[in-house]
Amino acid sequence: MKRTPDLIDAARSQWADLTPDVDTTSMDVIGRVLRAAAVLRRRLDVTIAEAGLNRAEFDLLCALRRGGVAVTPGRLNEITVSSGAATTKRLRELTDRGLLERTADQRDRRSARVRLTAAGEALVDEVFPQVMAAEQALLSGLTARQRESLAGGLADLLRTVEG
Amino acid sequence: MKRTPDLIDAARSQWADLTPDVDTTSMDVIGRVLRAAAVLRRRLDVTIAEAGLNRAEFDLLCALRRGGVAVTPGRLNEITVSSGAATTKRLRELTDRGLLERTADQRDRRSARVRLTAAGEALVDEVFPQVMAAEQALLSGLTARQRESLAGGLADLLRTVEG
């Protein structure tokens, strides 16, 4: 293993003493991903909250900003990994705040189209660089090589668990 | 990069077209960690829910099971990365269900001690192997080498963002 044991290593070794027959190797990856996400989320939420947004709203607005125009609510469900109900609520809230607007799709009238207003664009353009800077700061302890290897591994992981 | 672009690569390239001056490399790691966690959580919640628990309750009970005896609520906050209020609520709920019991700490009477009941132990011993099996299944697309490298990278990440 060659590194100082962390919380997950400690947990695994406790389980090994207790129930040696259960294979806990998956925790090495999944336990750490869940924990890292929880911690990162906590840290980054501070920056996002300063702009009066939460993580899901931020992700949603960013998706609209970078996607250019006309995204459907269904697509936003996938991007934010959340339920349709949550997306509906968020769209309503953000529309009320004047950050985005909805139009009906003419081809398929079950569907809707969502896009940012000028105010929404301006907000994203202000907040996005701040969040990126906060992320950079959180990763400052890792070398370029470490990040690259980690990014590759995570991409592999995502590919197997999605799609 | 040498791999088929994923959602994160796509997002980064859109941002690069839009605002080339902002450094988005952190998304390679953080974006993927957050997304992977969201997806994994979704998948694993099914297994945990079958036992009548949610992820946080499961983590809490597991911490008590493997830790042996007498854990404080404060320690459980750290383990589950959640607020004190959330822990209080969960402890109340799980105590009412007869899965754990609380005793007062004699040395420091601000503090409490929590431990599993026999029923709580039995439940964890039943559910934990099922969750581990579900995790293994999710990781089945990765080689041992891939998992090991990923686990190492995540450990580095956790070390820099925690403590």
Add this chain to the structure above:
DNA sequence: GAAAAGTAGTTTACTAGTGAAACGATGGGG
């Protein structure tokens, strides 16, 4: 040894997210 500061946990009032059911399209098969 009393006042101030700090720590552990709980309560309260609130917000965000969920699953399930409902709803209005849509479009392919009989």
Add this chain to the structure above:
DNA sequence: CCCCATCGTTTCACTAGTAAACTACTTTTC
């Protein structure tokens, strides 16, 4: 051409989690 299975979205009732204020102790400081 009209069912009807399916789709994209919304509504509703509910659950879980939060921040901030509060209680109850303990430690520090002078």
